[in-house]
Amino acid sequence: MTIGIIGAGASGMAAALAAAENPEAQVILLERQSRVGRKLQATGNGRCNLTNLHAAQGGYHGEDPAFARFALERFAPEKTLDWFYQLGLFTLAEPSGRVYPYSDQANSVVDVLRFALDKPNIQVKLGFEVNRVRKTPEGFLVESREEGLVVQRLIAACGGLAGTKLGGGMSGYQLLRALGHRCTKLRPALVQIRSSWKALPGLKGVRANCRARILHDGRLYREGAGELQFTEYGLSGPVIFEISRDVCREPGEWICRLDLLPQSDQQTLTEALIRRKSTALPAGELLTGILHNRLGRVIVQEAGIGLNRPIAQLSHRELGQAAELVKGLDVSLTEAMGMDAAQVTAGGIRTEEFDETTMQSKLVPGLYACGEVLDIDGDCGGYNLQWAWSSGLLAGSHAGRTEA
Secondary structure (H helix, E strand, C coil), X not given: CEEEEECCCHHHHHHHHHHCCCCCCEEEEEECCCCCCHHHHCHHHHCCCCEECCHHXXXXXXXXXXXXXXXXXXXXXXXXXXXXXXXXXCEEECCCCEEEECCCCHHHHHHHHHHHCCCCCEEEEECCCCCEEEEECCEEEEECCCCEXXXXXXXXXXXXCCCHHHCCCCHHHHHHHHXXXXXXXXXXXXXXXXXXXXXHHHHCCCEEEEEEEEEECCEEEEEEEEEEEECCCEEECHHHHHHCCCCCCCCCCEEEEEECCCCCCHHHHHHHHHHHHHCCCEXXXXXXXXXXXXXXXXXXXXXXXXXXXXXXXXXXXXXXXXXXXXXCEEEEECEECCCCCCCEEECCECHHHECCCCCEECCCCCEXXXXXXXXXXXXXXXXXXXXXXXXXXXXXXXXXXXXX
């Protein structure tokens, strides 16, 4: 029995290893790029947040998020980490539940998977771009421009459209559509947001731990807490990825209100600033020791205070205005970045057309799908990779069975 797997990303490699546990199964892993796990190697700023200890408890989206429940319970984070440990990967969990390789390098994750794929019944074909799949009496004919392969079972682990520079594309959706499946609308998720705020160029690269609240026409849309990064065009960082879903997709005023000192209330901060009136420092240093220096100076300017004015000359009202901005800085939002910048795709092949307990198509016997190509996406913090491992292991374990 031959099993073809399209895509050697996270879910595809997991599927291949699970299918190959049956020694009678011959697994062919097809990857159009020149190496496996390219997108995986870039995740988490090169650190690879490979799962989250809370992933089995929820945090997923799509037309039917409950579709993911069986896979996430069958291959829960703890079981996935044990699976990786058996492959030789040591990991470290943070208090937030995020899990990283102990080496803090994404290539460690890719390497243990690559080494594990070196099995007699697994063949990895790189540079194989699947152009067409046809159902045949024998199974499936999988064709590239150069050759065709006949496989009895087929797993689509093609990934999503997000991260096009790292290999994201439409091919998986197109192949599954050609076999009769339907796709929801695709849109970027876990993505940076553009802003028209004029102070941004001077804040490029500045990071801050904050609470971020997105408001749409004055009403709370979504909120989160964590690290924010200012860019020359807008806002980025884990907290923005967490709350960026579908931001600016509807008309109206969109604002991100930042509490840049969430551990302190405004009155306490104001009192601390008043105590600085006894110094001979200029106002540009008002927030030194509290915020990043560049961010502190921008706040002072936003409060209408000249940077060279002596702090001793500032009124209590002016100091209160500066404290108010620290606790509630409004940054206008214009649009979410596109698929090139997105970490994951929201939307995908409709899950109602697949069996959640096997990942097999209800329309085409012998066809399976897993990972981002399906209409399931998760929150920021390792949720999407956990879905890739869980769904890939589930699809591979069933596709690899000798019995139909």
